[in-house]
Amino acid sequence: MRKYLLKRVFYMILTLFLVATITFFLMKLMPGTPYSNQQKMTAQQIQIMNEQYGLNKPMWMQYLIYLGGMLHGDLGVSFQFSNQPVSYLIASRIGASAQLGIQAMIFGVVLGIIIGSIAAVHRNTWIDTLCTVLSIIGKSVPNFVLAVLLQFYIALKLGWFPIADWGNFSYTVLPTIALGVGPLAETARFIRTGMVDVLNSDYIELAKAKGLSRYGIVYHHALRNSLIPLVTLIGPYTVALMTGSMVIENIFSIPGIGEQFVKSILTNDYPTIMGVTMLFSAGLVAIILITDIIYGMIDPRIRLSGSGD
Amino acid sequence: MAERILDVKNLKIDFHTYAGDVKAIRDVSFHLDKGETLAIVGESGSGKSVTTKSLMGLLANNAEVTGGSIMFHDQDILKKSEKEMQNIRGKDIAMIFQDPMTSLDPTMRIGQQIAEPLIKHKHVNKKKAWAQALELMKLVGITDAEERIRNYPHQFSGGQRQRIVIAIALVCYPEILIADEPTTALDVTIQAQILELMKELQEKIDTSIIFITHDLGVVAGMADRVAVMYAGQIVEYGTVDEIFFNPQHPYTWGLLNSMPTLSSTKLEAIPGTPPDLLDPPKGDPFVARNPYAMKIDAEQRPPFFKVSETHYAATWLLHPDAPKVTPPDEIIRRRQTFKDIMAHEAI
Numbered sequence: 112m113r114k115y116l117l118k119r120v121f122y123m124i125l126t127l128f129l130v131a132t133i134t135f136f137l138m139k140l141m142p143g144t145p146y147s148n149q150q151k152m153t154a155q156q157i158q159i160m161n162e163q164y165g166l167n168k169p170m171w172m173q174y175l176i177y178l179g180g181m182l183h184g185d186l187g188v189s190f191q192f193s194n195q196p197v198s199y200l201i202a203s204r205i206g207a208s209a210q211l212g213i214q215a216m217i218f219g220v221v222l223g224i225i226i227g228s229i230a231a232v233h234r235n236t237w238i239d240t241l242c243t244v245l246s247i248i249g250k251s252v253p254n255f256v257l258a259v260l261l262q263f264y265i266a267l268k269l270g271w272f273p274i275a276d277w278g279n280f281s282y283t284v285l286p287t288i289a290l291g292v293g294p295l296a297e298t299a300r301f302i303r304t305g306m307v308d309v310l311n312s313d314y315i316e317l318a319k320a321k322g323l324s325r326y327g328i329v330y331h332h333a334l335r336n337s338l339i340p341l342v343t344l345i346g347p348y349t350v351a352l353m354t355g356s357m358v359i360e361n362i363f364s365i366p367g368i369g370e371q372f373v374k375s376i377l378t379n380d381y382p383t384i385m386g387v388t389m390l391f392s393a394g395l396v397a398i399i400l401i402t403d404i405i406y407g408m409i410d411p412r413i414r415l416s417g418s419g420d
Numbered sequence: 421m422a423e424r425i426l427d428v429k430n431l432k433i434d435f436h437t438y439a440g441d442v443k444a445i446r447d448v449s450f451h452l453d454k455g456e457t458l459a460i461v462g463e464s465g466s467g468k469s470v471t472t473k474s475l476m477g478l479l480a481n482n483a484e485v486t487g488g489s490i491m492f493h494d495q496d497i498l499k500k501s502e503k504e505m506q507n508i509r510g511k512d513i514a515m516i517f518q519d520p521m522t523s524l525d526p527t528m529r530i531g532q533q534i535a536e537p538l539i540k541h542k543h544v545n546k547k548k549a550w551a552q553a554l555e556l557m558k559l560v561g562i563t564d565a566e567e568r569i570r571n572y573p574h575q576f577s578g579g580q581r582q583r584i585v586i587a588i589a590l591v592c593y594p595e596i597l598i599a600d601e602p603t604t605a606l607d608v609t610i611q612a613q614i615l616e617l618m619k620e621l622q623e624k625i626d627t628s629i630i631f632i633t634h635d636l637g638v639v640a641g642m643a644d645r646v647a648v649m650y651a652g653q654i655v656e657y658g659t660v661d662e663i664f665f666n667p668q669h670p671y672t673w674g675l676l677n678s679m680p681t682l683s684s685t686k687l688e689a690i691p692g693t694p695p696d697l698l699d700p701p702k703g704d705p706f707v708a709r710n711p712y713a714m715k716i717d718a719e720q721r722p723p724f725f726k727v728s729e730t731h732y733a734a735t736w737l738l739h740p741d742a743p744k745v746t747p748p749d750e751i752i753r754r755r756q757t758f759k760d761i762m763a764h765e766a767i
Contacts, residue, residue, distance in 0.1 A: 313517055313519060313522040314522065316478070316517065317515075317588070319476075319509070320476060320515040320517075321510035321536055321588065322507060322509035322510035322537065322540055323506070323510075324506055327540075331528070331536070332528065335527045335528075336527055411527060412572070
């Protein structure tokens with residue numbers, strides 16, 4: 112097991128290194144410069160700025176400097192956001208995004224599992240059709256449309272939750288719902304498909320023959336066996352949500368990282384692009400490892416190789 | 421006379437399909453006494469599995485019971501609600517399935533799988549249920565049961581898994597055990613062990629067994645009585661000796677004739693295929709494959725003719741006006757053996 116984990120961690124680092132390299136050079140291929148009003152600057156001013164930010168050095172040197180900095184946890188200084196260190200920028204902004212992402216995933220996955228299970232148990236009845244229609248709507252309606260609707264009806268008309276801004280838990284409810292409907296629909300669809308298969312298997316027949324009730328069978332036998340495809344889906348989805356959604360953060364005025372990331376790309380804010388990309392990649396490779404470990408916990412037949420037995 | 425615990429009368433089951441109603445079970449009657457083993461024999465599609473599923477109330481959604489009754493003691497199982505059936509299943513009537521490789525939940529420890537019916541029906545706590553599960557595991561012959569109780573199904577071989585499936589079925593000491601081809605998916609060497617185990621346990625926990633199989637060889641050593649099914653009907657039933665050595669229905673002849681014996685040089689087969697049950701023949705369903713068929717076989721369904729107190733067969737050949745036919749050599753040989761048995765018993 113330990114050997115296996117070490118091997119996995121080594122590959123994770125290798126992956127991150129490759130991501131850093133590819134992103135760095137791709138980023139440099141983007142047209143434009145970090146200066147928003149270059150035409151008004153003199154050549155000398157540009158020269159000074161380039162020197163200050165190390166942009167005058169050859170590209171391979173910039174690359175090595177960046178890698179060196181990253182090894183020490185230094186992600187550079189943002190060009191755009193009042194010269195703040197990128198690490199500070201991320202740290203101050205990731206909290207809101209991560210909280211929202213996790214809440215949305217929990218909301219979506221839990222509800223999705225329930226709805227998907229109900230649909231599977233009542234397959235080919237009106238209940239199943241209703242669940243399917245709802246999940247198609249959930250998947251196809253853009254979340255900003257839902258966000259605006261929630262703001263108008265729940266916040267403005269009913270006044271149950273704040274319209275926007277960031278504060279205590281009540282501020283997170285509407286953005287969580289808006290963000291969570293996507294994973295909800297996806298989860299419901301996956302669970303429904305997986306469970307219909309599982310419910311047709313012999314061990315479910317045996318569970319019936321034991322005298323278990325319908326929902327007892329779903330809870331004790333069918334659910335766990337339907338989770339594997341879902342776990343594959345949830346991992347990367349969680350990372351994507353945690354690293355921020357520009358649209359939702361914009362609509363609800365949430366001080367998250369999604370908006371910053373988009374701005375940094377538009378303005379060629381190289382260190383911020385790199386920083387957020389690396390954070391996203393690190394989250395992704397970590398979640399892939401965690402997913403593999405969870406597989407083994409859900410299904411004993413999938414044991415991590417090198418675990419001894 | 422032994423206590424009658426199950427009495428199936430005139431059972432009729434249809435399956436609704438897009439092509440029409442498949443009349444899978446057409447007027448089936450049989451009974452089961454306490455402590456005995458009844459084998460239901462027939463080829464695939466003859467309705468033997470459907471019959472047993474109806475005993476458990478586990479018919480598929482598109483199946484409909486269109487007539488008859490299934491009396492378990494003095495209650496009609498067909499009139500029970502799903503909730504009431506849940507209290508009978510696994511407790512009074514339990515079932516062993518065909519394929520042990522797929523009938524255990526791959527993600528649940530086998531201890532829990534054996535304990536589950538106890539927790540459900542006897543309302544014992546988990547610890548006590550596991551203790552009893554351990555006893556059962558030892559009883560069905562799993563070695564190192566103490567350690568293996570925490571294992572998962574994939575860590576067991578096919579034969580061991582079928583032992584576990586048997587343990588699950590027996591954990592509540594059911595009155596009726598339905599075994600649906602329990603050895604079909606196993607190696608021949610393991611088959612004998614599992615059959616031996618079932619016989620041994622039947623005595624220990626005093627249960628009656630309904631044994632579904634297409635393998636007559638398995639029946640000989642297991643059953644007290646045999647019912648032969650064909651195209652959704654029982655065509656002949658009697659004690660195991662009567663069916664094996666004094667068969668009357670041409671279909672039973674065909675089945676026995678297609679069993680390899682020490683003297684057989686080539687395997688006989690029954691020509692043709694069973695009739696389409698979307699539109700079942702109105703006479704004897706075996707008529708199209710029956711070399712001894714008479715005109716009346718195509719027109720009128722034969723009633724059961726009594727051969728002995730325990731032996732009945734539904735074939736017009738037993739009608740007093742029917743011509744005498746000569747059964748296959750193998751059957752004549754068997755009937756000779758039967759006479760010897762009878763003579764021996766008479767002494």
